[in-house]
Amino acid sequence: MKRLILLRHGQSIWNLENRFTGWHDVDLSDKGREEATEAGRLMDSAGLAPDAVYTSVLTRAIRTGFMSLDVLGRLWIPMIKDWRLNERHYGALTGLDKAETAAEYGDEQVHVWRRSFATPPPALDDGDQRHPRHDPRYAGLDPALLPATESLKDTLARVLPYWESDIAPALTRYPTLLIAAHGNSLRALVKHLEGLSDEAITGVEIATGDPLVYELDDRLAVSAKYSLRDGR
Numbered sequence: 001m002k003r004l005i006l007l008r009h010g011q012s013i014w015n016l017e018n019r020f021t022g023w024h025d026v027d028l029s030d031k032g033r034e035e036a037t038e039a040g041r042l043m044d045s046a047g048l049a050p051d052a053v054y055t056s057v058l059t060r061a062i063r064t065g066f067m068s069l070d071v072l073g074r075l076w077i078p079m080i081k082d083w084r085l086n087e088r089h090y091g092a093l094t095g096l097d098k099a100e101t102a103a104e105y106g107d108e109q110v111h112v113w114r115r116s117f118a119t120p121p122p123a124l125d126d127g128d129q130r131h132p133r134h135d136p137r138y139a140g141l142d143p144a145l146l147p148a149t150e151s152l153k154d155t156l157a158r159v160l161p162y163w164e165s166d167i168a169p170a171l172t173r174y175p176t177l178l179i180a181a182h183g184n185s186l187r188a189l190v191k192h193l194e195g196l197s198d199e200a201i202t203g204v205e206i207a208t209g210d211p212l213v214y215e216l217d218d219r220l221a222v223s224a225k226y227s228l229r230d231g232r
């Protein structure tokens, strides 16, 4: 049996401030750091010892993985960072206050931008400093790969090939594998793992700092799923 632990980063400063974040690189809040440490304690109590961690190239996820592994005394395991585990790109909404945006465009429109499967938020212009082409961490990538906005469908379209090419094969070598990532990149993975419909995934939320464990058989079919914090 293999175990996949999905861990959404702890609360970030922009989660706390209620701002659309996406690919903006904001760090954890004090509460987020506590959640990251607590996630490590929960894994420890459950007897889970990750053999490797996959994470994004965004500080809040990297730090969450690092802080949880620190509790476990496992900072030495391989940590693989890849942009394809980044949060869904929030386009022109990046940095805006969620409540103010809802007051301007209406709750329904904001809900569509946040949770519909296929409708992306308005895109960023190439010249906008928030566009990933201006961020040195993506300098080695083909600019055509870099999103100016993303729906969950678009996010799935980059997470899934990475799952198939890198993460799923790694489960043979690392049978307990931690993925420290983001609300929407993890929702994309959950949709795939559980075979959820486009409609069903719109109702799925992933809490910060709550390790979600999937037990997988040799064909990587899910045999059990539970959360370490809420026990669901």
Ligand SMILES: O=C(O)[C@@H](CO)OP(=O)(O)O
Pocket: 015, 019, 020, 021, 022, 023, 087, 088, 090, 114, 183, 184
């Ligand atoms: O702002 C974001 O990037 C995400 C996650 O924090 O927010 P939402 O839940 O609205 O998709």
